[in-house]
Amino acid sequence: MDTLGVGLIGCGNISSIYLNNVPTFQGLELRGVSDIAPEAAKAQGAKYNVPVFTVDELLARDDIDIVINLTIPDVHLAVSMDILRVGKHVYSEKPLGIDFAEAKKMVAEADKRGLCIGCAPDTFLGAGGRLSRKLIDDGLVGDILSGTVFIMSHGHEHWHPNPGFFYKHGGGPVFDMCPYYIHALVNLLGPVKCVRSIATTGFAERTVSADGPLKGKKVAVETPTTMHALLEFISGANIMLGASWDVWAHGHLPIELYGTKGSIRVPDPNFFGGAVETLIGREDWVKHQTASMPMGALNWPLDKPDRANYRSLGIAEIAAKVRSGSPQRVSGNLALHTLEVMIAIVDGNADGTPVEIATQIPQPAVLAEDDAQALFAV
Numbered sequence: 001m002d003t004l005g006v007g008l009i010g011c012g013n014i015s016s017i018y019l020n021n022v023p024t025f026q027g028l029e030l031r032g033v034s035d036i037a038p039e040a041a042k043a044q045g046a047k048y049n050v051p052v053f054t055v056d057e058l059l060a061r062d063d064i065d066i067v068i069n070l071t072i073p074d075v076h077l078a079v080s081m082d083i084l085r086v087g088k089h090v091y092s093e094k095p096l097g098i099d100f101a102e103a104k105k106m107v108a109e110a111d112k113r114g115l116c117i118g119c120a121p122d123t124f125l126g127a128g129g130r131l132s133r134k135l136i137d138d139g140l141v142g143d144i145l146s147g148t149v150f151i152m153s154h155g156h157e158h159w160h161p162n163p164g165f166f167y168k169h170g171g172g173p174v175f176d177m178c179p180y181y182i183h184a185l186v187n188l189l190g191p192v193k194c195v196r197s198i199a200t201t202g203f204a205e206r207t208v209s210a211d212g213p214l215k216g217k218k219v220a221v222e223t224p225t226t227m228h229a230l231l232e233f234i235s236g237a238n239i240m241l242g243a244s245w246d247v248w249a250h251g252h253l254p255i256e257l258y259g260t261k262g263s264i265r266v267p268d269p270n271f272f273g274g275a276v277e278t279l280i281g282r283e284d285w286v287k288h289q290t291a292s293m294p295m296g297a298l299n300w301p302l303d304k305p306d307r308a309n310y311r312s313l314g315i316a317e318i319a320a321k322v323r324s325g326s327p328q329r330v331s332g333n334l335a336l337h338t339l340e341v342m343i344a345i346v347d348g349n350a351d352g353t354p355v356e357i358a359t360q361i362p363q364p365a366v367l368a369e370d371d372a373q374a375l376f377a378v
């Protein structure tokens, strides 16, 4: 099969970048959109010239081989399971799910059926992630001993018109943002061995200030919003992670890693590009640009690009796997490992002892530059 027919469920905020990007990748053809809210599907279908279906109609179509699940985290697992049950591959937005046992069953179900599951984020395969991986694998900064990760802001209610789900179980800064950072770290360092963490909640409610019908409404906060964690990796590296939506401003970088020969600053893993910085011994920082590499150029928003946003790369990787058996890096197993780590960060152990991580996966395969370029349709 040279081309996978692509369907999409969930025509909300993030769907535009997928609908824009899918046709730019090799072996993918958009064949339908749907949403539980028919007007949302109609609007995106009209804008991107894609047929509109109900969810059931879309799942019943023979010309759709893979379905992108862009629903809200609470229903990711149920929707992904429905997609697998009708014999189609799944690519889900993050997180894979909220319940670890159910997510594990789903990954097993896909394996049993010989279907692929991919789960965002795929940003770590962008130019910034690939160059960081190469510099570390080449030994430029030596063995990574430790590092820091900071994901801090004052939440999403100032820009997202319907931010309620961010403050429910399965939301919060860890489930929402840590998949980017954990995928990036596992790509660079291999899997996590155990987690220690303290979780707190800064504010009992939030007021929506984004424009829209919910502006001025209160949202109850039902999940911790500040976590201080220590991630111990199998490699021996110890990474401090601070994730919070209770912080108005800070001066920390997204990811800094400290090696035996020097330090490396990994670009923000929320995006696909950005400059990598390295420093050896007592020398100065050196900037390594990525804009000329595949998936490094600024491309989004379309009218005034200020970031590299190649979401859908993980779907192109599934198409390549189905076509030629190439490795899948943005995999269900990676997302399951990340989910287990996130649950450990948010819930911890009641007695404060480290939470051992059971899902041990190999470090994702390197994505060579030629292979990255070959994923594009042009």
Ligand SMILES: NC(=O)c1ccc[n+]([C@@H]2O[C@H](COP(=O)([O-])OP(=O)(O)OC[C@H]3O[C@@H](n4cnc5c(N)ncnc54)[C@H](O)[C@@H]3O)[C@@H](O)[C@H]2O)c1
Binding pocket: 009, 010, 011, 012, 013, 014, 015, 034, 035, 036, 037, 040, 055, 070, 071, 072, 073, 075, 079, 093, 094, 095, 162, 176
């Ligand atoms: N908004 C972003 O910038 C962003 C960025 C990265 C990832 N994500 C992730 O993408 C997902 C969607 O986020 P969003 O911001 O687009 O949310 P959204 O609320 O704007 O859109 C979600 C859409 O899914 C639909 N939906 C909900 N349940 C459904 C069901 N059972 N069947 C069919 N449709 C259903 C809703 O009607 C809605 O149109 C989330 O998992 C989020 O974490 C969002």
